[in-house]
Each structure stands twice: as structure tokens, then as C-alpha cells.
Amino acid sequence: MRSFRQVDVFSAEPLLGNPVAVVHDADGLDDEEMAAFARWTNLSETTFLLTPTDPGADYRLRIWTPTGELPFAGHPTLGSAHAWLEAGGVAAGDPADEGVVQECGAGLVRVRRGEGGRLAFAAPPLVRSGPVDDADLTRICRALRIDRGDVVDAAWVDNGPGWVAVLLRDAAAVLAVRPDDAAFDGLDIGVVGLWEPGESDADVEVRAFVPEMGIGEDPVTGSLNAGVAQWLAGSRLPSSYVAAQGTAMRRRGRVHVTTADDGTIWVGGDTRTTISGTLDL
Template structure:
């Protein structure tokens, strides 16, 4: 089977988030997919399949070392890149991906970008969860400037802290997370980046994800056009010695408009895999 490993959200080599992509994976069982995802030990491994929806160009299954996801952002961009590079031709101007979250549109341009899918859970976070989040992050309850559920499949709860420096200084208590998947955001006062993000998800088999499209999509739906500009660049992965750059833009009304999430993609490994 053809195999690609694509670095996503960085124009520089080896500074983004890699996704392993297996092409023509229709013959693989769930057990084989799960085993390969554990073996790659990347935050996500994907499998390209023929679509079942006539509106889609291909179907994608997305696995972490800990199980399958209905949607994830950097695997969406990296898999679209691999599919196009392998000769895939979309039916229309955009690429349409079928996945567990439904149909996702991927726009081609200076860089690939996806339309953020609808949130499966949104709204305020109750006090008990806020106390648990503060404990997991090892911060005071009053340090949480704002919080909201911004779940588009992986389970994200978004937390706004005072600034980027506070985000970068976090040393979470992994044993306190339970089922929580926490995305933390802190603004920069000036410079090319609007915010710094960190994505904590120990339940998926990796304590911190380097650069996270799904989280950035949820943050854009939550904060773009209000606490953040309508279009901005987010940084992620700094603590992990990465330099992720995520381009987020809002079209329409804050809170209800369409959010697009884009980033650079490049193949770093290409070959075949025997499963």
C-alpha cells in the first residue's frame, strides 16, 4: 500500500505536526488500522477509502493511538495533500472529504484550508468542570479568564488564559485529567501571532498534541471576531520544539459565521507499507 507522512501547519521542515496516511486502505480491518496507529505512535494516522457519499471525493478514517476520531484538523489537511499528490482529482473546485463528522470542504489556494464542521457540543462550562480544569492545569480557578465547550468531535473544552506566556508556562497534572481534552489559549500583546495554543489530551495516548486543527477550528468559532480578530495566525507547539502556524479566518457573523482553518503541508516520507 502506498504510504505518505505529511508535515502539517509549518512551511519549515519538521516543525509542524506529522500525520501518517495509508492510501487505498479499503481492504483493512478496524483491528489493522488501530494496530498501525499504535505502531506509528503519531497523534493521528489516517486511511484513505472510497467515498460512500456521492458528494465526497474520498472517505477518511482517523485514528489516534488510543482509538478512532470522527474528525481532526491536521489529518484532514495532510490527507487531502497526500490524496492530491497521489493524483486525486476532485469533482469540483474544492476537495470534499467524508469522515465520521460528515462532509468537510477543503479549499485549495496558497495553502489548504478546511471549513470548520459544526460543533457537537458548545456553550458554557459548569462550575464543577471548571474546578477540574483548573486542577488539571495546575492554575487557580480565577486564572481561567473564560471557558466554553468547543467540541467538533475530539471532545475539546476551550480555556482562555491571561496571555501567551501563561499558556507556555503550564505544567499540567496528567493524573487529574480524567476524560478531559483541554485546549488552552492565550493572546500575544503584539507581533505576527495573535495567540498561543496548547492541546492537552492524555486520553488519546499523547499528553500534548503538537499542532491541532480541530482545536483551532473550535477556538475560531468561539473567539474570532470578538476576543480575537476576524483573521489571525495562531502559534502552537512551541513547548514541544515545533513552530506550528495555523491561519484562521471568519466569514460572516461571529459565533454563527463560517470559520476556515488553513496551514502549510509538505510530504516528508513517501513509500509503501505492508499491513
């Protein structure tokens, strides 16, 4: 029997964030067992906490969607860190830092307690960035069922999962998107639009479409928000801001982005355990 937690991420309110299934003490499970359990939970991500192989890490994390494994993902990182700490995990580093180090497919990721006690991860480096060419932009517009003229800007913001993002004229345009899931052709697309001051408690509305991962739209997405922050923070967005996500799915995710003095972008949010128990795999 192994301990299990399901953690809601990016919302302080029950059932309004993005849940992640976390399996503790997962050493000994093979790839097929992990993949089968991820398919069974049918959440956007299921994670497995293992003994680290890097001496600089506090734990190792493997992240699975219903269709395969990811090298990195944001809400599973925060939810898994929450579960590890709640289960009594103690970081090996400086206690004053109040942080942990996660080992995953993308390397070592720092997680710390930020403003208001929220967990936040340091945005990993982008593996692909820069402008989107005309052919890919045509594919993106087809998948989103929007016109090229609706796109204010576009960029690759990929930190592992494959993200490409488009900026639309405003948040209302983001909420109006009705994608064609059959037309994504392997793309993982983020859509971003700014709120006018006073319209929302957030600065920007974000949506994430990943139909080929078997989940359609992701409720709240840390990795996408990290990539968007590396693209837009300090230019079209403030260096520190709040992103709303999940509105179109009747969720209320809030992603808190902070740019530190050293330029590190921290992506944080509230975390809370909604289910805990044991499982037999």
C-alpha cells in the same frame, strides 16, 4: 503493498509542524489492522484513505489515534487532502473551486486552497458549545495545575474530539502551564492566550492536552483551533488571525484562520510530505 506518506502539517519548515501518517488505498483493511498500525506509528493521528460512500465526497477518511478512532480531526484532514492530491486525486466538483470534499465520521468536510496556496478546511459545526459549569472548571484547573483566578473565560468548543477550552490572561501564561496528566479524567483541554502586538508573528498561543489519547500534548491541532475560532473570532480575536502552537514542544506550528463573507470559518496551514513509500499490512 499500499502507498504511504507522512505529511507535516501547519509548518512550512521541515519537522516543525504536526506529522500525520496517511495510508492510501486502504479499502480492505479492517478496524483491528487500522488500530494496530496507528499504535505502531505512535503519532497523534494516522489516517486511511478509502472509497467514499457518499456521492458528494471525493474520498472517505478514517482517523485513528494510538488509543481509538476519531470522527474528525484538523491536521489529519489537511495532511490527508495533501497526500490525496499529491498522489493524483482529482476532485469531482468545479475545478475553479480548487477544493475537495472529505467524508469522515463527522460528515462531509470541505477542503480548499486558500491564501498563499495553503490548504484549509471549513470548520465543522460544534456538537457541544457554551459555558463550562463550576464542577468541570474545577476539574480543568486541577488538570492544568492553575488557579480558578487564572481563567479569563472558558467554553466547550467540541466538534467531535471532545474539546473544552480555557482562555488565560496572555500567551506567557499558556506557555507556563505544566499539566498533571493523571488528573485529566477524560477531558481534552485546549489552552489559549493572546500575544500583545509586536511580541510574536501570531495573534494567539494555543496548546492542546489529550493524555488519555496516549499522546500527552498535541503539537498543532486543527480541530481545537477550529473550535476556538468559532468561540473567539470576531470578539476577543480578530475575525481572521494566526495562531501559534507547538512552541512549548520546540515546534513552530502556525494555524491561519480566515472568516469568509458568508461566515464560514476556514482553518488552514502549510503542508509538506516528509516521508513517502510503500507499506505491507
